Amino acid sequence: MPHVEGFMYPNEIALYWSILIVLYPYITGLVAGAFILASLERVFRVEAVKPTYRLALLTALAFLLVAPLPLQLHLGHPERSYEMYFTPHLTSAMAMFGFVYLWYLMAVLVVEIWLDYRADIVAMSQSTTGWRRLLYRIMTLGSTNVSPRALRIDDRLGWFITLIGIPSAVLLHGYVGFIFGSVKANPWWSSALMPVVFIFSAMVSGIAAVMLLYMVSMKLRREPIDMRCVDTIARYLLYIFVIDFSLEMLDLIHRIYEADASFRSLDFMVHTKLYFSQIVLQIYIGTLLPILLLTIMQFRKFAPATRKAVYSVAGSLTLISVFAMRWNVVIGGQLFSKSFLGYTTYKVALVTREGLLVSIALMILPFFILWILIKLLPPWITKPAAPLESSTT
């Protein structure tokens, strides 16, 4: 029996959305963020981030493939989830999940990756042997024309798909925010800002993840890190982080100033049950510190080794912060009573279906998928896009 303070409606004592529902927006956020980083190069012509373009796409795909798993594992009857596709209830925000997901996966991400890699796939289907050759031949889908004209069409089509992909990525994650933001019964969630905050925090987390993955993979490959690339990514991370933080502060200030019926209860929760995860982890350590570090990097040209170290720390803290934000939204939204008179507690179980071990496995799985994708479709550019400023560390 969870520990209860004050009064909860009797059915509220148990939490119905667990850590798995924390992972769901976290993972889809990484997908949306990674895709938007990729689109920086493709649509907005930010050439400096080109070395991460393909890595960002593969990262988005790896995480997107895992995104439905926490939801499936959480359902009381996962075998009935197909009903959402066949008999969706059109007034339900959640009913659209399957369609938004499939649209993003099949109409945007997979198509874009295929178009971008098509020439490579054709080349690899000719240069490899055995099962790999067969696999690549299947992946060409019979389209083996790599004439300059065909490649030009690929490129233009890819650009167009990315253009569609940006609003799609925003839709994918903004929609996740809407699932929470539209619950009028829950004042912690109910906010028109929720989808917007979700989108910006998603961009922040995806950009930080790809930046870190790029630096780690370069280190593993013993190749030089393109400093112009990571400097640019870090700069974008800072800009978007500032917008994200401003939006979250706007929400907070609005709540404090308006001080509606729920305020005292929520305020108490933030200062007690959520103090560590919200104030300490999300705001101080996870947001203000990386913003400070990244800002300092903008004012002076530090040595590449210092910049890399700072970016690594700032990126890691960012990922922790966004995870904490998801936790505070999902779990925080269930810790207080809708009577505003009491609080319950949430303890993560270790080995249950919705426990810690499953959650850790679900967070490792995308990296495993990414590893396979990278083996299959190497994202590395053999010639760096820009002159290097430093060598490997």
Added chain:
Amino acid sequence: MNITRRQLLILLPAAAIAWEHVLAGTPESAPNYTMTEHWWGMLIDIPKCIGCGNCVAACQKENDVPDGFFRTWVERYHVTDWNLTNPEVISPDGGKEGFPAVKEDENGKYFFVPKLCNHCADSPCTQVCPVGATFITPDGVVLIDQKYCMGCAYCVQACPYGCRYIHPVKHVADKCTLCYHRITKGLTTACCEACPTGARQLADLKNPKDPIHEFLKTHPVQILKPQMATGAKVFYNGLDGSVR
């Protein structure tokens, strides 16, 4: 087609078994009941509630409600003086076994508030169900098709009144059905039947002869959390401003 007496004797039991199988998948028949002629709700007369918990026990027995979860429950409020925003509320085991005695010297007022699904006309739980397993019947009762529900718990989050839970054995959403299996047969709900003081009254808002109409005309009646605009159909007489 010619059927011999022998064939008929074989066919009849087979047909009976087949018919029984067909009926197994349909709701219990309710002859003389036309859904569109009713619009169900409930009246709770707070001054009459004595907090005995009979309604909670009757509901649990009638509907096989799992331990620790409640289709209906009773809360006891203790409000001191003008302090409406900080009432002291308890509901031990949903009030099933009654409440601890009140100390003589304590000040303020005590009263009981029975709670159940409000069978809202614009119910947020129905709105959010991704597969439509939760639905409103033409006679105004919010029900769950438990063979269809996938147990996502979005409806539990969407209910402002805390009336829903995930059944620990069936792993689907569960809540008060307003004893639909009884009211469609002309009976009242188990909770209303068990109430010794008549504090709970089933109300058919479409029936002009139902005493609810006279009651609503002559009493100051309120619903819970009207700001939620859910179209709640459980009406409370004598509802204190401190109740949430």
